[in-house]
Amino acid sequence: MRRAVFLDRDGTINVEKDYLYLIKDFEFIPGAPEAIQLLNQAGIMVVVVTNQSGVARGYYTEDDVINLHRHIACKLEQYSAHVDAWLYCPHHPSGRGSYALPCNCRKPLPGMLQEAAMRHNIDMDNSTIIGDKIADIEAGKAAGCHTILVRTGYGAEDEKSVGPQTVVCDDILSAVKYLLK
Numbered sequence: 212m213r214r215a216v217f218l219d220r221d222g223t224i225n226v227e228k229d230y231l232y233l234i235k236d237f238e239f240i241p242g243a244p245e246a247i248q249l250l251n252q253a254g255i256m257v258v259v260v261t262n263q264s265g266v267a268r269g270y271y272t273e274d275d276v277i278n279l280h281r282h283i284a285c286k287l288e289q290y291s292a293h294v295d296a297w298l299y300c301p302h303h304p305s306g307r308g309s310y311a312l313p314c315n316c317r318k319p320l321p322g323m324l325q326e327a328a329m330r331h332n333i334d335m336d337n338s339t340i341i342g343d344k345i346a347d348i349e350a351g352k353a354a355g356c357h358t359i360l361v362r363t364g365y366g367a368e369d370e371k372s373v374g375p376q377t378v379v380c381d382d383i384l385s386a387v388k389y390l391l392k
């Protein structure tokens with residue numbers, strides 16, 4: 212079984228911008244490519260799990276999400292870093308058409324983590340989710356992995372409402388260094 216780190220995207224890997232989908236608006240949080248490279252070097256699987264309700268809301272399409280992920284992958288290559296699996300949830304209960312689902316993949320539900328674990332034989336006891344929202348922490352707990360909240364994105368705000376037992380780090384790079392130490 213493989214050890215994995217699940218990474219939230221917006222607010223954790225890249226600067227939070229409401230409903231980001233344009234490549235020109237993409238901006239790494241400082242240290243994010245290095246953090247992913249450190250995980251790669253340590254042989255830990257890197258899995259991105261991101262809520263993209265902008266699809267259900269009609270702000271952009273699944274193709275836009277996939278194109279942006281391709282762009283991020285290209286940028287990461289410049290740092291000799293890579294993501295092993297990309298999962299996104301395009302649903303929202305009040306969305307449009309076929310996306311208007313009460314799904315089990317939208318965080319705080321653990322569907323994306325469970326899907327990745329099944330597909331890639333991931334050892335949850337030995338894996339961790341890193342994210343900036345309480346929804347990330349709850350998804351991790353529901354999936355049975357460790358959790359780290361980062362203070363980037365919404366994290367500084369959400370830190371006020373997480374329990375004292377939750378590990379909190381300044382950003383993705385300090386979270387990964389904490390994991391690897």
Ligand SMILES: [Zn+2]
Nearest residue numbers: 300302314316
């Ligand atoms: Zn979903």
